[in-house]
Amino acid sequence: MIIDCHGHYTTAPAELQRFRDAQIAALKSPDRAATIPVPRISDDQLRESLEKAQLKLQRERGTDLTIFSPRASAMAHHIGNETTSLTWSHLCNDLIHRVCGLYPDNFVGVCQLPQSPGVPPANSAAELERCVRQLGFIGCNLNPDPSGGLWNSPPLTDRHWYPLYEKMVELDVPAMVHVSASCNPNFHTTGAHYLNADTTAFMQFLTSDLFKDFPTLRFIIPHGGGAVPFHWGRYRGLAQDLKRPPLEELLLRNVFFDTCVYHLPGIELLFKVIPIENILFGSEMVGAVRGIDPRTGHYYDDTRRYVDALKLGADVQQRIYSGNARRVFPRLDQQLRTAGR
Amino acid sequence: MIIDCHGHYTTAPAELQRFRDAQIAALKSPDRAATIPVPRISDDQLRESLEKAQLKLQRERGTDLTIFSPRASAMAHHIGNETTSLTWSHLCNDLIHRVCGLYPDNFVGVCQLPQSPGVPPANSAAELERCVRQLGFIGCNLNPDPSGGLWNSPPLTDRHWYPLYEKMVELDVPAMVHVSASCNPNFHTTGAHYLNADTTAFMQFLTSDLFKDFPTLRFIIPHGGGAVPFHWGRYRGLAQDLKRPPLEELLLRNVFFDTCVYHLPGIELLFKVIPIENILFGSEMVGAVRGIDPRTGHYYDDTRRYVDALKLGADVQQRIYSGNARRVFPRLDQQLRTAGR
Numbered sequence: 226m227i228i229d230c231h232g233h234y235t236t237a238p239a240e241l242q243r244f245r246d247a248q249i250a251a252l253k254s255p256d257r258a259a260t261i262p263v264p265r266i267s268d269d270q271l272r273e274s275l276e277k278a279q280l281k282l283q284r285e286r287g288t289d290l291t292i293f294s295p296r297a298s299a300m301a302h303h304i305g306n307e308t309t310s311l312t313w314s315h316l317c318n319d320l321i322h323r324v325c326g327l328y329p330d331n332f333v334g335v336c337q338l339p340q341s342p343g344v345p346p347a348n349s350a351a352e353l354e355r356c357v358r359q360l361g362f363i364g365c366n367l368n369p370d371p372s373g374g375l376w377n378s379p380p381l382t383d384r385h386w387y388p389l390y391e392k393m394v395e396l397d398v399p400a401m402v403h404v405s406a407s408c409n410p411n412f413h414t415t416g417a418h419y420l421n422a423d424t425t426a427f428m429q430f431l432t433s434d435l436f437k438d439f440p441t442l443r444f445i446i447p448h449g450g451g452a453v454p455f456h457w458g459r460y461r462g463l464a465q466d467l468k469r470p471p472l473e474e475l476l477l478r479n480v481f482f483d484t485c486v487y488h489l490p491g492i493e494l495l496f497k498v499i500p501i502e503n504i505l506f507g508s509e510m511v512g513a514v515r516g517i518d519p520r521t522g523h524y525y526d527d528t529r530r531y532v533d534a535l536k537l538g539a540d541v542q543q544r545i546y547s548g549n550a551r552r553v554f555p556r557l558d559q560q561l562r563t564a565g566r
Numbered sequence: 567m568i569i570d571c572h573g574h575y576t577t578a579p580a581e582l583q584r585f586r587d588a589q590i591a592a593l594k595s596p597d598r599a600a601t602i603p604v605p606r607i608s609d610d611q612l613r614e615s616l617e618k619a620q621l622k623l624q625r626e627r628g629t630d631l632t633i634f635s636p637r638a639s640a641m642a643h644h645i646g647n648e649t650t651s652l653t654w655s656h657l658c659n660d661l662i663h664r665v666c667g668l669y670p671d672n673f674v675g676v677c678q679l680p681q682s683p684g685v686p687p688a689n690s691a692a693e694l695e696r697c698v699r700q701l702g703f704i705g706c707n708l709n710p711d712p713s714g715g716l717w718n719s720p721p722l723t724d725r726h727w728y729p730l731y732e733k734m735v736e737l738d739v740p741a742m743v744h745v746s747a748s749c750n751p752n753f754h755t756t757g758a759h760y761l762n763a764d765t766t767a768f769m770q771f772l773t774s775d776l777f778k779d780f781p782t783l784r785f786i787i788p789h790g791g792g793a794v795p796f797h798w799g800r801y802r803g804l805a806q807d808l809k810r811p812p813l814e815e816l817l818l819r820n821v822f823f824d825t826c827v828y829h830l831p832g833i834e835l836l837f838k839v840i841p842i843e844n845i846l847f848g849s850e851m852v853g854a855v856r857g858i859d860p861r862t863g864h865y866y867d868d869t870r871r872y873v874d875a876l877k878l879g880a881d882v883q884q885r886i887y888s889g890n891a892r893r894v895f896p897r898l899d900q901q902l903r904t905a906g907r
Contacts, residue, residue, distance in 0.1 A: 369752070374717070376752045411710075411717045416769035416804050420793045421762040428757035448800075452761045452793035458829025459789075462855030462866035463757050488799025490838040497831040514803030525803035 226566060227529070228550040228557075229283075231401065231447055231483045231507030232291035232332075234321060236278040238271070240264035241320065245299070248313065252305050263316070271324055278511050283331060286529050288508075292554070293321055294335040294366050298414050300405040302340040303373035307348065311339040314352055322360040329564075333557055334362035335401065338389075340371040342378070347388035357396045363556040365393070367400035367444075369426055374409030374418055381426055382433035390439050397555050399443035399481075402426045415513035423451025427480065431464055431472070436479045443479055443553055445505060449486035449495050457498040473500070481553055483507030484528045484545075487514055492531035501541055505549050506532060567907060568870065569891040569898075570624075572742065572788055572824045572848030573632035573673075575662060577619040579612070581605035582661065586640065589654065593646050604657070612665055619852050624672060627870050629849075633895070634662055635676040635707050639755050641746040644714035648682040648689065655680040655693055663701040670905075674898055675703040676742065679730075681712040683719070688729035698737045704897040706734070708741035708785075710767050715750030715759055722767055723774035731780050738896050740784035740822075743767045756854035764792025768821065772805055772813070777820045784820055784894055786846060790827035790836050798839040814841070822894055824848030825869045825886075828855055833872035842882055846890050847873060 244264040251257040279291060295317035302310055314337045321334045336356035338349040356362035367389075369381050379385040381402070393400060404422040405414075412418035423446045436442060446453070453460060461472060469475055481503050486492050495504065507528065514525045523530055532545060551558035585605040592598040620632060636658035643651055655678045662675045677697035679690040697703040708730070710722050720726040722743070734741060745763040746755075753759035764787045777783060787794070794801060802813060810816055822844050827833050836845065848869065855866045864871055873886060892899035 376715070376717070376750055378752075380752050409717055411719075411721050411766055411770070413766075413769040413773060416772065416801065417762075417766045420765050420797060421758075424761050424765075424793060425752055425754075425758045428754040429752070431757065432754060449796065452765060452796065455790065455793060455796035455832050455835060456761060456827060458827070458832060458859065458866050459855055460757065462828055462857050462859065465857045466855060486797060486799070487803055488839070490835050491796050491799060494796060494831050494835045498829070514800055514807060516803050516806045518799065518803065525799050 226290065227288040227506065227546045229288050229291045229508050229510070230445065230505040230550050231485055231509050232279060232293045233296045233509070233512055234293060234324065235296045235511050236274045237296065237320060238266050238274050240266050240270075241316070244316065245313065248309060249304060252309065258308075266320070268323070268327060271320075271327060275324065275328065280328070280331060282510055286527055288529060290330065291332055292335050292363065292550070292557070293324060293332040294401075295321060295337040297366065297403050298406040300337050300366070300368060301373065302368055302371035302405055303342055303408055305341075307339065307341040307344045310341045311352070314339040318352070318356050318360065318362070322362075325361070333560065334360060335364045335366060336362050338365055338367060340368050342372045345388070346386045350389055350392040353389070353392055353398070354396065357398055357556070361560070362398075363554045363560070364398045365400050366403040368404050369402055369422055370404050373405060374407035374412045380429045380433075382429045382435045387438070390442050394439055394441055397441070399445060399553050401445040401447055403447055419513070420448055420451040423448050424453060427451065427453045427460070430476045430480055431460060431469065432467065436476060440478075443481065445481045445483060445553065447483050447485055447507065447509070449484060449491065450482040450499070454482070454495050454498050477503055481505055481549070484532060485509040485526070486528070486531070487525040489531045489534055492528070493535065496535055496537075501544055502549060504545055505553060506546050567631065568629040568847065568887045570629050570632045570849050570851070571786065571846040571891050572826055572850050573620060573634045574637045574850070574853055575634060575665065576637045576852050577615045578637065578661060579607050579615050581607050581611075582657070585657065586654065589650060590645060593650065599649075607661070609664070609668060612661075612668060616665065616669065621669070621672060623851055627868055629870060631671065632673050633676050633704065633891070633898070634665060634673040635742075636662060636678040638707065638744050639747040641678050641707070641709060642714065643681040643709055643712035643746055644683055644749055646682075648680065648685045651682045652680040652693070659693070659697050659701065659703070663703075666702070674901065675701060676705045676707060677703050679706055679708060681709050683713045686729070687727045691730055691733040694730070694733055694739070695737065698739055698897070702901070703739075704895045704901070705739045706741050707744040709745050710743055710763055711745050714746060715748035715753045721770045721774075723770045723776045728779070731783050735780055735782055738782070740786060740894050742786040742788055744788055760854070761789055761792040764789050765794060768792065768794045768801070771817045771821055772801060772810065773808065777817060781819075784822065786822045786824060786894065788824050788826055788848065788850070790825060790832065791823040791840070795823070795836050795839050818844055822846055822890070825873055826850040826867070827869070827872075828866040830872045830875055833869070834876065837876055837878075842885055843890060845886055846894060847887050
């Protein structure tokens with residue numbers, strides 16, 4: 226079985242975006258917000274949006290199950306206030322839940338959180354709990370910068386975030402560290418802000434004792450860990466200069482990387498420096514890069530081809546493609562066992 | 567000859583920092599600022615600060631000439647105002663000039679600019695011109711985020727920066743894109759902010775027509791280009807999705823990468839994806855990482871070992887170690903020719 230740990234619902238029917246546009250327009254006259262009709266999206270529309278995109282690509286690429294969350298760039302926690310984010314998160318998460326209900330073999334849910342600048346992360350715990358306990362979700366996407374590129378929240382290692390971590394630990398679910406759209410003109414969303422956030426979060430973890438306080442807390446750093454594997458020597462050296470424990474001991478029981486790196490040399494590097502048990506197969510499809518690489522004739526984001534090209538042994542492949550994901554997402558493992566998979 | 571394109575004077579005598587401390591203390595009572603005595607540093611003190619550090623390492627590692635600039639993290643353009651930065655830049659650049667005078671075979675100068683948040687980059691042109699025309703410097707370090715981690719200046723591709731670029735083109739000097747200390751608790755200076763700035767700048771260049779406006783403008787992106795080579799497929803794919811020209815055509819005549827990547831797998835990747843003519847040897851010594859890697863028994867930042875381990879042909883080595891630097895820094899080439907080197 227091949228589990229893709231990183232997929233977003235980037236192809237949702239246009240009704241969803243129309244609701245969002247209306248919600249944003251209503252920010253200027255808050256009394257109108259409550260009157261925006263909930264979008265009516267039929268099961269057939271959902272099927273159509275997936276059959277020609279994610280499901281088609283799953284079949285073509287031979288992957289089985291996508292850990293599926295709302296479109297990351299559209300979370301846009303910086304827009305509006307806490308109510309705006311709560312309404313929008315509910316709607317997006319409920320849509321993911323319907324997708325998972327229609328295709329239970331193909332998708333399992335990860336939720337967007339109703340974060341909002343200046344609002345305590347504790348306030349996201351209820352939506353996380355709803356998604357996990359009522360909708361069967363197995364994790365969440367956590368935005369380390371709800372401001373969208375102003376970076377004015379405390380670091381992820383600050384006690385500010387602890388109440389949410391307590392809920393994650395209680396529910397035994399991991400978070401993918403994932404920013405959303407950048408409203409800072411310096412940062413291109415998918416070409417800079419995403420990767421910067423990955424790099425930033427890793428260094429925050431490196432300089433803190435977060436995982437002493439939460440030994441079972443788990444984070445996936447997407448996009449192959451941003452700049453981290455390329456600079457693995459720098460991080461090993463920084464940890465040493467700062468008198469921190471070796472990285473294996475300091476954070477590799479808690480921090481994992483996906484394989485969303487869109488060329489073979491990058492994937493080769495990832496597997497050279499990051500321990501096998503810390504790598505989860507992922508593609509970010511349908512996502513940041515949608516084209517076909519003229520040098521290979523295949524989609525840039527068809528990351529299975531790069532991993533396969535490494536000719537890892539069967540045991541290692543099994544861990545990368547499913548074993549590690551089942552370990553990092555225990556609720557997924559439980560669901561799969563119940564389904565006899 | 568081996569030219570190290572990225573070295574900072576991180577070992578300057580303590581008098582320099584004492585001046586800076588006094589300067590910062592005086593920000594609260596501006597009338598005191600003018601009375602701070604200029605630090606008295608003797609030639610012997612300069613020699614001592616270098617003999618046991620940069621010069622010792624040059625000898626041990628078999629490198630010849632370091633392109634040398636003031637300590638990057640200490641530029642701290644976010645502190646004080648334009649006058650603060652101007653005084654501090656003058657002092658730091660003059661010290662680099664004295665170092666180059668004492669050891670003309672070992673060091674050549676690159677200047678810090680007197681940038682300050684909200685101040686037009688045009689105002690840095692005079693100090694750049696002074697350093698190049700009067701002190702014999704060959705380039706500058708340009709900080710894309712003088713706020714120190716708030717990222718509130720326009721992108722490097724905005725016309726805001728053009729007057730400085732005009733001066734760079736007139737003087738035929740390149741800039742290394744280099745941020746300074748982060749005052750944003752989210753960003754560790756050397757472990758996140760530096761690499762994020764590298765990644766950010768590259769994506770700004772990718773999405774702009776800056777090099778149509780300035781076909782001879784040249785930037786070095788340090789630290790191996792941040793996350794860029796690791797995600798080369800992502801950048802090729804993003805350029806394609808955005809209907810931009812291929813990267814070679816779009817920016818590789820103007821953008822170069824150093825080899826400040828502190829482990830062999832990272833250097834291997836860099837050389838697999840970035841064209842040879844775009845890589846300049848650099849070590850960032852004495853810099854971000856100062857320890858010895860217990861796995862190799864050598865300094866993490868002894869990047870020559872990694873490059874040598876690639877067993878490049880003599881021609882390629884010559885380009886990486888000196889030819890490319892002489893091409894990107896024409897004033898260096900001129901100086902070396904005059905000296906018969």
